[in-house]
Amino acid sequence: MEMNRRSMLSGLAVTGILPRVAWAKADGYPAxxxxxxxxxxxxxxxxxxxxxxxxxxxxxxxxxxxxxxxxxxxxxxxxxxxxxxxxxxxxxxxxxxxxxxxxxxxxxxxxxxxxxxxxxxxxxxxSIPLFVRSDSPYENWDQLLDYARANSGKLRWATAAPRGLAHIATEAALRQEGVEATFVPFGGGAEAVTALLGGHIDAVVASGYGPYLEAGSVRLLIETGPDPITEQPDLPTFKSRGYPLAxxxxxxxxxxxxxxxxxxxxxxxxxxxxxxxxxxxxxxxxxxxxxxxxxxxxxxxxxxxxxxxxxxxxxxxxxxx
CATH class of the missing domain: 3.40.190.150 (Bordetella uptake gene, domain 1)
Structure with missing residues (x-):
């Protein structure tokens, strides 16, 4: 009987006869x-x-x-x-x-x-990509790595949060590539991007890239996760490069x-x-x-x-x- 009652209530909700709140409570959500x-x-x-x-x-x-x-x-x-x-x-x-x-x-x-x-x-x-200024000399991820290998410690980069996922995953990737770079801590992603656009650092890894990409202010080099970025599906990912964390x-x-x-x-x-x-x-x-x-x-x-x-x-x- 209870099953029939529930089926009837669900059917009435779909047709709009029963108020939605009653549908919700009938489906067991707490008071x-x-x-x-x-x-x-x-x-x-x-x-x-x-x-x-x-x-x-x-x-x-x-x-x-x-x-x-x-x-x-x-x-x-x-x-x-x-x-x-x-x-x-x-x-x-x-x-x-x-x-x-x-x-x-x-x-x-x-x-x-x-x-x-x-x-x-x-x-x-x-998506949490690594990106540079649009006028950066680094056209792609490998160019940035080449510079960093030839200039140990000179590449300056940041994330939205120190010791967050983006920080740890990127550190692991750089270590696998034999790169020593300088991490610059900031209190948030907005501060890091401001420093990037001002020329104080070379790269940022953060999710808040959208408005800057739309404005043509930044260039994406690689996605730190496993899945391609919707806007640039051909961009390499940490997974495609075989890095420890993706x-x-x-x-x-x-x-x-x-x-x-x-x-x-x-x-x-x-x-x-x-x-x-x-x-x-x-x-x-x-x-x-x-x-x-x-x-x-x-x-x-x-x-x-x-x-x-x-x-x-x-x-x-x-x-x-």
Missing amino acids: RDPEIIVGFSAGGAGDLAARVVAKYAQSSRGVPATLDFRPGAGGTIASDQVARGAKDGSMLALFSVSPFMVAPHIQDVAYDPETAFTYIAAFAGI IPAAYGLVGPAGLPPEIVAWWEDLILEMTKAPEYGDFLTSLHGHVLYQSSADFTQNVLQGYRSIGEQIDQLGLRP
């Missing part, structure tokens, strides 16, 4: 509306990523998910908050690579990424460990559906990202494998405190 913790300041890429999910939950299911911005400590404050949250789906967090896969190796955090979270789904791929950077949704399977399934279904919606395409255009969907099982496997691989590289590079 308390969800909150999505974002470990970054409002207005950035993390805001865009969390907001597209929250808006789709409201428009497609009638569930008003709210955003709570808790920047600081490289996103680990937000991660710790959700790790200690109720296991009923009322508190989730935006996933990004560094606080879950990098930070636990190099700073004290109150959570274990292998046991403290339910990795619900990944929903957007992010971890796909992504945004996703996580909850505390032990999240009920029906809550995980609810979000998996919503996020998969969202990746086919027009607003998702608009979001990817703004982000300069690429289509990605990983179920909880695939997402969990990829996060844990990446976490362990990054730890191995941190040890080999001598970056662990």
